[in-house]
Amino acid sequence: MSPPADRSATTLTARAVLFDMDGTLVDSTRIVEQVWTMFAGRYGLDIEEILRSSHGVQAIDTARRFAPAGSDIQALTAELGRMELAETRGIIPVAGAVELLASLPADAVALVTSASRDLAEVRMAAAGIAVPAASVTSEDVTWGKPHPEGYLRAAALLGVAPADAVVFEDAPAGIAAGLAAGIRTVAVGPNTGELPDGVLRIPDYSGISVTTDVDGAGRRTLSFSF
Known part of the structure; x- marks a missing residue:
């Protein structure tokens, strides 16, 4: 390096x-971290690990990687998208x-x-x-x-x-x-x-x-x- x-x-x-x-x-750091913190809290996940790997990656790929088995990934991604669309402050x-x-x-x-x-x-x-x-x-x-x-x-x-x-x-x-x-x-x-x-x-x-x-x-x- x-x-x-x-x-x-x-x-x-x-x-x-x-x-x-x-x-x-x-x-857009504030809203991105807010949305993924909600996601991590819902499923008891490590937010720091999610943020390290989600940066620059499509939301559906992050949801697919971290959501519990059996989750409706399409519905979950749509929910996260609605949250991101609704917030522009900062x-x-x-x-x-x-x-x-x-x-x-x-x-x-x-x-x-x-x-x-x-x-x-x-x-x-x-x-x-x-x-x-x-x-x-x-x-x-x-x-x-x-x-x-x-x-x-x-x-x-x-x-x-x-x-x-x-x-x-x-x-x-x-x-x-x-x-x-x-x-x-x-x-x-x-x-x-x-x-x-x-x-x-x-x-x-x-x-x-x-x-x-x-x-x-x-x-x-x-x-x-x-």
Whole structure:
């Protein structure tokens, strides 16, 4: 494992940018912890273990893993979803996210989230961030993170090869998904866990600058300076 890279010495060039939502663009920690604390209390489970493994993962996968045998997983997941949709207090954008998104061409950005489309729209609106036109939510994939399907689908939506994209992610499952898709992945925030060699970790987006250019083949490129 390598230490976090020196932000001042790092530049990444890409044609498309793929963002996770919770913890990456939107800070929804309070409501997420509230919902899973209720779930843990109902079944006498260890909330710390649930939070460690649920971050960045579809709710149905967490419910399936931790709920008692014989539970109606579909009904339980729907109940958790209703709770999350009903609460937006305390949801804010991650520092610098609004400014970074404003500096990017809209057609070069995609959202890839383990949340449902309804929940993504609610949380992004609560944080004052528009949902990108290209977005992949839980309904759009067969396999959730850490499987790479979501990120591969998003790259295809934007018409770029995985090698020409960059992923911003905050959770181990999402980071693993980005890397498995063959996409350079930047880890955001304090909950990334240990990172493979070469993966850059940043606390947030403050201080990042982006320049837009055209390469020798006439393709638009985005250069991120950290």
